[in-house]
Amino acid sequence: MFGLSFCRAGREAFSMLCLHPMQLFAINSVGDFVLFLGKALVVMATVLIGVEMLEVSRTNSDNSPPNFYLILRNSMNVKNGLFA
Numbered sequence: 001m002f003g004l005s006f007c008r009a010g011r012e013a014f015s016m017l018c019l020h021p022m023q024l025f026a027i028n029s030v031g032d033f034v035l036f037l038g039k040a041l042v043v044m045a046t047v048l049i050g051v052e053m054l055e056v057s058r059t060n061s062d063n064s065p066p067n068f069y070l071i072l073r074n075s076m077n078v079k080n081g082l083f084a
Helices: 006-019 021-058 068-080
Strands: none
Touching (some): 006 021
16 A cells, blocks of 8 residues: 555546546446335335335224324434333
8 A cells, every 4th residue: 555645546546437437427327227216115114114115004993093292202212212
C-alpha cells in the first residue's frame, strides 16, 4: 500500500471514472435496483401487517373497530424501548 497526495489521488480517481463509464453505469444500475427491491419489501410488509390488523379487528367478537390510536402509541413505545 502506498500513499498519494490528495490532488494526485483525486486526478487518478477521476481519470478511472472517465475511462470506464459503462462499468460505473452498471454498478449504479445494480445499486438502484437493490434499493428499489428493499423499498418494495418494506411497502409489502407494511401492507400485509395492516391487512392482518384489519382482519383481526373484523373477526373480533364484539365487532368494535380497533383503537388505532392505542395501537400506534404502543408500537411507538416498543420502537423506543419503552414497554408501556
